[in-house]
Amino acid sequence: GIRAEGKRKMEDCLQLFHTQTAGWFEETLGEPTQVQRQAWPAIASGGHVLVSAPTGTGKTLSAFLVFLDRLKEMAEKGSLKRELYLIYVSPLKSLASDIRENLKRPLEGIGADGLVETAIRTGDTDQRERQRMVRKPPHILIITPESLYLMLTSKTGQNVLCTARAVIVDELHALIDTKRGAHLMLSLARLDALCGKPLQRIGLSATIAPLSEAAEYLAPEPVLVVAPPMEKKLELQILGSYVDSRRRKDPLWEKLSEVVYQYCQSNRSVIAFVEGRRYAEKLAYYVNLIGGEDFARVHHGSLSREQRQETEQALREGRLRLLCATSSMELGIDVGEVDQVLQVGCPRTVSSTMQRLGRAGHKPGRTSVMYLFPRTPAESVLCGMTAQLAREGNVEKINPPSGCLDVLAQH
Numbered sequence: 001g002i003r004a005e006g007k008r009k010m011e012d013c014l015q016l017f018h019t020q021t022a023g024w025f026e027e028t029l030g031e032p033t034q035v036q037r038q039a040w041p042a043i044a045s046g047g048h049v050l051v052s053a054p055t056g057t058g059k060t061l062s063a064f065l066v067f068l069d070r071l072k073e074m075a076e077k078g079s080l081k082r083e084l085y086l087i088y089v090s091p092l093k094s095l096a097s098d099i100r101e102n103l104k105r106p107l108e109g110i111g112a113d114g115l116v117e118t119a120i121r122t123g124d125t126d127q128r129e130r131q132r133m134v135r136k137p138p139h140i141l142i143i144t145p146e147s148l149y150l151m152l153t154s155k156t157g158q159n160v161l162c163t164a165r166a167v168i169v170d171e172l173h174a175l176i177d178t179k180r181g182a183h184l185m186l187s188l189a190r191l192d193a194l195c196g197k198p199l200q201r202i203g204l205s206a207t208i209a210p211l212s213e214a215a216e217y218l219a220p221e222p223v224l225v226v227a228p229p230m231e232k233k234l235e236l237q238i239l240g241s242y243v244d245s246r247r248r249k250d251p252l253w254e255k256l257s258e259v260v261y262q263y264c265q266s267n268r269s270v271i272a273f274v275e276g277r278r279y280a281e282k283l284a285y286y287v288n289l290i291g292g293e294d295f296a297r298v299h300h301g302s303l304s305r306e307q308r309q310e311t312e313q314a315l316r317e318g319r320l321r322l323l324c325a326t327s328s329m330e331l332g333i334d335v336g337e338v339d340q341v342l343q344v345g346c347p348r349t350v351s352s353t354m355q356r357l358g359r360a361g362h363k364p365g366r367t368s369v370m371y372l373f374p375r376t377p378a379e380s381v382l383c384g385m386t387a388q389l390a391r392e393g394n395v396e397k398i399n400p401p402s403g404c405l406d407v408l409a410q411h
Contacts, residue, residue, distance in 0.1 A: 013037045016044050021069045024109035029058075034228040036062040042226055043067075043202060048219040050172070050203040052211060052227040055358025056368070059204045060102060062226075063168050064088075068103075071139055072112035080115070080139065083163040087191075087199075088142045089184065090170045093122040093305065098312075099142050099170075116140065121147045124305050134160060145175070145184040149411075152190050162194050169218070172205040173351060173398075176217055182404040185217070186411050207354055207395045217400055233367035234357060236387040238380060250286070252375055256344055257286030259373060264291070264322050267339035269315055271323045273356050274344045277302060280324040283344060287322060296322040299329050327352060329359065343372045346382040351395040353386050 013032055014022040025032070032040075035053040039062035042049045053059055067086050074080035090099060100120055107113045119138035121130065123146065133141075137160045143151070151157030167188060175181035192198045203218040215223035239259070260283065264270050274280050277300045284296040297311050297320055314320040315338070323329070341360040347353040357370045372387065374380040389395075 013040050016040050016066065017069045018073060018110075021065070021072070021110040024106070025065070028105075028109060029061075033058040033062075035059060035226060036065075038226045038228055039063070040066055042224045043200075046200055048201045048203075048221055048223040050205065050211065050215045050218050050223050050225050050227075052205045052208050052214070052225070055206050055355055060099065060170075061106065063170075063202050063204055064103065065106065067140070067166065068106055068110060068112060068116065071116045072110055075112065075115035081163075082136060084137045084139065084141055084160055085163070085165050086140045087148070087161070087164050087167045088140065088170065089145060089148060089167060090142060091145065091174050091180075092171075093124050093144060095170070097122075097124075097309075103140070118142065121151065123147065137163070145180060145187065148191075149183065149187050152187055152194065158194055161191060164191065164195055164199055166200040166202065167191065168202045168204065170204045172203040172214065172218065173208045176205075176208070176214065176398050176400050179401055179404055179407055181217075182401055183407045183410070186407060190411070206358070207351060207393065209395050209397055213398055213400075217398075234391060235367055235369045236357070236372065236390060237370075238372045238374065238383045238387060250282075253282050253286050256373060256375070257283055257290060260322070260342060260344070261287050261290045261295075263340065263342060263371065264295075267321075268318055269320060269323075269338050270340045270342060271315075271325055271329060271338055271356075271359055272296075272342040272344055273325055273327075273329070273347070275326070275346075275348060277326055279344070280326055284322075284324040287324070291321070296324055299323055299325040301326070329356075341368070341370045343370055343383075345373070345375050346379045347386060349396055350386055350389045353390045354393075354395060357390065 013036070014025065017025070035051060035057050039049060039051050043063065043066045051059055051062055071080060071085060088099060097120060100118055103118055104113070107116060117138040118140040119129070119133050119142070121133065121141060121143045123144070134156045151161055169184070175184060188201065198219070198221060201219045203214070205214065208214045211225050211227055215225050260272055272283060274283055280298045280300055284298045287296040288294070297314070299308065299311050311320070311323065315323055338360050341356055343353070343356060347356065357368045360368050360370065372383045374383045
């Protein structure tokens, strides 16, 4: 009885889509996750929606699939104009190109590849591509907050943006407590004014609290919150790294690198998170002394685009054994299957612990495992408290800045 009921519910939510779209989803991904079941009808109804769920629960498709399905239907009926319909705002350049790659699969799967055009606009987009976008606007534009602001400021940019109907804001938790978030929300208000109506806003977020405040932040009009209790299986273990400091030059990092190297032996790909670039470089250096050149590489915001992409590609293809990363790898960049996540030192917040944890077992239904290596006895206590709060799903409350006159002045 329960199984039949579940199957009926699944079929109910897939009935929102055309046969080819529903068929592709079932064939490729199986059953919709709980968050997808609740988000699709909410988004299809046309109102503002905040989707909050742990990393790896299918949020991206929960936001996109309704739009892809509708754009394809319009293309087949001949009513799809060569203009912008959907804007997807991503806080990271690398995440933007990643989303475009991830859209290729569903577009091909539902038979819309070639009918529905996507484009990226970030600081990395070259001049030729930008001019092409002005001449032939895409149906879906993937953009960073800063590039959206620049487009709103130019006449050619406004001509592209003025036809938009909806906007998806990804990784809302990464923006909400910052001036960058305030800046983006002002851009969205300007976008509404430019388009002559409030655009439908969909916010995607990892665990965020309190939900009611996050919903109010997302839009001035009422927002429907989709945040089903998702049982993401977690495993956190804290392993002390006690160091004999008499015999070594850099005792702590030499010892840590030995331990991290041992943890890589039984795994194909591992991400080790550290707090800060200097520590990422240090850990990679000492691990490479043991494992050989290029056993470990680093990922942080100061790398060039080419270096970042090459490193992400190596991890995705299983050629890279260890990635030493800062918070630049926290957000949803798709690096394929990561076997294990290590955390060297204590993460700054519970929410970033949850994000990092979600990089391992990124698929729905998988257990996410993280090993924490405190560097000092005091850090052991902090790691223990953080792990306990993460297990209970208690994240920090949001605290958006208010009265940002500097942001207003810049606009």
